[in-house]
Amino acid sequence: MGLTRRSALIAAASSVLTLTAACGAPSGSGGSGDSTGPVPDKPTKAVSLNVLDVAGNLQLTQGMIDEFVRKHPDIISRVTYSKSPAPELAGKIKAQQNADRVDIGLVLTGVDGLAAGIDQNLWLDLLPTHADRLPGMQNYLEPAAAMQKLAGNAGVTVTYYPSGPLLEYLPTKVSTPLTTTEQLLAYAKAHPGKVQYARPSNSGPARTFLMGLPYILGDQDPKDPINGWDKTWAYLKELDRYVEYYPSGTTETMKNLANGSVNVIASTIGWDINPRVLGTVPKEAKVSSLAGFHWVTDAHYAVVPKGASTDTQSAVLALLQFMLTPEQQAKAFDQGYFYPGPAVKGVDLSMAPQESQDAIREFGRPEYDALIADNPTEVPLDAKALVAAFDRWDREIGSGKVKEG
Structure with missing residues (x-):
């Protein structure tokens, strides 16, 4: 439609x-x-x-x-x-x-x-x-x-x-896929304002990115955002230095990717395929995963x-x-x-x-079958931990930088 x-x-x-x-x-x-x-x-x-x-x-x-x-x-x-x-x-x-x-x-x-x-x-x-x-x-x-x-x-x-986490980009803007957290941070530092994800409490890709980082970074306890995410919160605070603002929802990040105001966004399988079907994002957009990632299912x-x-x-x-x-x-x-x-x-x-x-035959990606088969899956945080993670992100990361679309 x-x-x-x-x-x-x-x-x-x-x-x-x-x-x-x-x-x-x-x-x-x-x-x-x-x-x-x-x-x-x-x-x-x-x-x-x-x-x-x-x-x-x-x-x-x-x-x-x-x-x-x-x-x-x-x-x-x-x-x-x-x-x-x-x-x-x-x-x-x-x-x-x-x-x-x-x-x-x-x-x-x-x-x-x-x-x-x-x-x-x-x-x-x-x-x-x-x-x-x-x-x-x-x-x-x-x-x-x-x-x-x-x-x-x-x-x-x-x-x-x-779900994800995945990164999405246009090959005309990012010639080499970002495949590690170090590369993502270095890119953000070199291109201030060009990496973006939305407020996690209202965005599936952002929520998945938030919950996926503890696995990628090797945090002490990926299920405990308060006491087990030291590396994740430190990483997000460093990345925040180069993020201009956080949209209130995912759709704005997709539009920003399409219009060139940002170059890299957090994404998931569904948010990769569907916006390209609908024409919100150019068909030629690409995705990459970060080394060591686990699927955080949804x-x-x-x-x-x-x-x-x-x-x-x-x-x-x-x-x-x-x-x-x-x-x-x-x-x-x-x-x-x-x-x-x-x-x-x-x-x-x-x-x-x-x-x-x-x-799906036109806009799906053959590589998804291998990614799904070859990487472990994890359930998201339980209700109490997820609420705590959202609250801490809102206070320590997004405070003053979340903008309504």
Whole structure:
């Protein structure tokens, strides 16, 4: 759907929620039903469902949701989609909960929003109580199953990819790939303002870069950003000397790469492929990995805010069961935004819509297969550690240099 689609789903820093009066809680957000009562197999009446996306996940899953609504109007009568930057998620949900009016029935989030919600106890426990309603979870790919552990009982993994960290550049600007942290720092020093990554709490590539550095630099404990990242924080502070500013989201870094205002940015597989498909970044852009890197994997999750009615919970569980079937998961290939995308086994590109097959065959990179096969994978930080890492980065690195797009 072009740049407008990406802008609407990803670069939504200034957007606000558009919630209709018909979707009030508790009855409007899920029909009748008490949020603390037993969850029926089917809602007592069709639910009008508000879906909030803070991860760009709708680019992968809206087709799944829309098809479910077409096939099951007795479960979900209509869907209202809205979006928000991930750092604003917890505040929005908390405000609705404090007002005892939870209008949002389903949140689609990355690790960042998931972690913030777990930290503030915002999400309902869907597991293990309702595990029998979600048989697709038994079919997770091994790394997707590892990502599921981060969600505890609150979230359900709906999409997965190896992620990064990667560096992206235009060969007309950077003739020799940067393949070590020393080379990256030397380049930044020689070209002030030409290396850029976004604020990690609102950017998948930046978050992956942040969590990947401890493995590359050989830090004491890559899972402990407070006591185990001495080399990482020292490196980021040195790099910061040559970074002009940190955008609030990834899309701006991509645009800056394309227009030549920066030469090297943090990236991931999906953020490499999809912007080139959409024309945001020139097709000839290249990527490199840093010596010793580990993939820091990523996933998107479905969570239900506390305060959602039992009918809403019932409808969401039925929807998630549908979304985790191989046939629906094939839609997650999309145009490479979260490549590969499917979280379950038995899904290959030939099952995806033709548009997805064509885009990935043209803009994918053959070297990714070897990179994925030859480098270890690591799950991101758990919720508490991730929140601590974001907080420390905001205070010690990004303070005064984060700019809204």
